[in-house]
């Protein structure tokens with residue numbers, strides 16, 4: 001029996017302050033992610049993918065329902081617990097990289113460890129290790145402004161996993177990358193997922209990116225509309241299957 | 252259509268515009284107040300003593316104008332930093348460059364005009380309050396000091412509107428020359444300063460050398476005369492700039508390599524400072540000079556205020572002399588902190604005042620040693636045997652002035668034996684001389700006492716003073732103007748410098764907004780972010796503050812010739828410094844508050 005890393009029950013999110021017309025983006029969502037799984041989330045624009053990730057990563061609060069990440073009930077957390085949870089349990093890769101341009105790549109990667117008060121020796125080792133995995137050792141002393149988009153995203157990925165979070169989330173991490181860089185990043189994510197047994201939750205609307213996942217959840221009308229499992233298929237065949245599914249899904 | 256869009260943009264950033272408008276208004280108000288003092292001919296003419304300080308005023312006006320230019324530059328860059336993203340967007344959407352240019356020009360000019368108008372009105376109102384308050388506090392009387400003076404209004408208006416036209420033109424060319432891409436992503440570009448350690452080391456040394464020359468020039472003001480000030484201004488400015496440039500960056504680089512930098516947000520703090528200080532060096536230099544001038548002006552002003560009574564204390568043997576003290580005067584004398592008191596009987600025949608030798612023997616008249624012969628700077632009092640007194644002490648002004656005619660019509664006083672004195676005809680008076688311990692402690696009572704004495708026994712020779720209290724009043728008339736200018740300039744400079752710093756710091760807010768949003772996503776505690784911000788802004792405030800204090804400590808040398816013994820520009824500066832730094836800290840707290848408000852990510856609502 002494998003452990004569940006993410007468990008979502010009847011998740012609802014309604015936007016709109018008092019006086020505004022409320023808009024319900026998520027309408028009772030249910031799903032879970034097992035430890036070491038690579039799950040994709042797809043859906044049309046505006047279907048609530050970013051909203052869902054924000055709930056999971058505590059950047060925003062659900063209106064109703066439970067979100068349990070690695071045993072922590074996220075909806076019950078307050079103040080510093082929230083930021084500590086983000087700092088320790090979640091690794092996040094953003095579409096726009098989110099690197100601090102006043103810090104070198106090395107300092108950016110080390111940030112999550114620095115926040116936890118890791119001794120600097122341990123920190124250096126961890127940074128070197130993760131840089132080797134993502135082949136960015138040569139880039140460590142550079143500032144983000146001196147890096148290409150693909151390089152920036154690899155640095156961002158390094159920062160997201162350096163502290164061994166229980167889950168790695170990405171919101172369109174390949175969105176700003178060209179196809180070569182995108183493919184490199186996806187290969188890296190696959191490697192990390194396989195070798196380090198880290199769960200990955202990838203939001204994308206690009207079928208190619210989605211085909212790297214083991215399982216894909218399709219969101220429609222604020223709920224999980226359908227689900228696709230890769231099983232023993234190889235990536236190319238799975239890609240075809242995703243395309244077909246998207247075809248029927250959007251009907 | 253575009254105008255509408257621009258207006259909407261302004262509306263969305265109401266708060267930022269208010270900050271900007273408030274700052275500009277304040278600057279215009281201060282400038283008006285100063286221009287009012289400096290250009291008001293009636294005021295300068297009526298206060299001949301102040302006129303001797305018109306050099307100081309002229310110098311102050313030039314400085315203030317320069318500072319204003321710098322100030323508007325920073326305010327303008329704050330405005331531009333707020334707006335460039337919007338402008339870039341308009342252009343990307345196809346608005347013509349020329350059209351956007353017009354908008355920029357108009358926006359800057361309108362904002363400037365409004366600020367100038369409100370500022371002048373505010374300046375008139377505050378002039379009334381502040382001048383009244385300062386004069387009241389200092390116990391000065393300056394004639395013809397009005398709060399509304401048309402030439403000053405015009406002068407302020409012309410200078411400010413002129414500067415805003417320049418600023419608008421600057422914004423226009425800036426906009427015409429930058430690409431849309433740069434406008435849209437201006438916040439995200441962080442140019443990392445290149446490090447050339449050897450060159451910086453040399454420049455740092457040159458900086459220290461220049462500072463030394465500047466400080467020396469201030470100390471040697473007696474030899475260098477008027478060239479000292481410009482020389483010091485140039486060398487200290489350049490020196491400070493070079494030193495900041497080299498030292499601050501070197502320190503940050505050094506710290507970045509330590510393990511301390513790898514703890515929590517320290518690395519982030521250093522990174523922020525690293526690319527900020529570089530672009531702040533020029534401003535920090537100016538602010539440190541402003542800080543020095545403000546603090547220096549207030550220190551000198553309050554130095555005069557505190558030390559004048561002390562100087563007066565050493566000018567004579569008694570503070571006041573009262574003839575035939577009435578009940579009211581006796582009561583007043585009881586309230587004084589008396590160090591020495593004596594009463595003598597006088598008989599006046601024609602022009603001559605007679606004294607009883609027996610009385611003078613029993614209670615010798617005290618004399619003051621000349622300052623040169625007293626070693627520790629404190630006045631020394633002594634008495635002489637009667638025989639010697641007749642030929643020496645009795646001929647000194649202190650004793651002669653005791654005659655009830657107040658020098659109106661007098662011959663040398665005579666001292667006669669007790670029996671001869673008894674037989675003398677003529678009006679009899681009893682004069683009481685009082686010396687207080689520290690004049691500063693008894694000023695109000697002394698004033699009443701002296702005035703009531705003058706009402707009863709009018710003084711004919713008004714250019715001569717009787718008792719050290721009158722000497723004090725005379726000195727107050729001479730140096731009071733300087734003191735007033737000191738306080739006024741100090742307050743004005745402080746307000747300006749702090750706002751300069753505030754704008755410069757606030758103009759970094761749009762970029763920091765993104766950075767702190769990122770930190771929030773990565774899971775940095777809010778307390779930690781707040782702490783980091785407080786430290787960052789605190790350091791930016793502290794650097795010019797420390798440098799300014801050093802400048803003042805050396806700069807006060809300049810006033811040594813003006814504040815002769817027993818005064819000293821360094822006496823009692825602790826309190827002045829403490830109050831000034833207190834005000835500076837208040838500015839820091841306000842800036843930090845505004846900044847936190849602009850930059851901190853909104854908290855997730857949890858109920």
Ligand SMILES: Nc1ncnc2c1ncn2[C@@H]1O[C@H](COP(=O)(O)OP(=O)(O)OP(=O)(O)O)[C@@H](O)[C@H]1O
Pocket residue numbers: 015016023025043044045046047048049050051052205
């Ligand atoms: N802060 C908000 N206030 C109000 N409505 C919001 C807010 N954020 C998102 N929404 C609405 O919620 C819905 C879901 O938005 P969300 O950003 O999650 O979509 P998405 O699936 O990520 O889309 P995309 O693929 O375009 O990124 C949208 O209709 C959006 O308008």
Ligand SMILES: [Mg+2]
Pocket residue numbers: 049050051
């Ligand atoms: Mg989205």
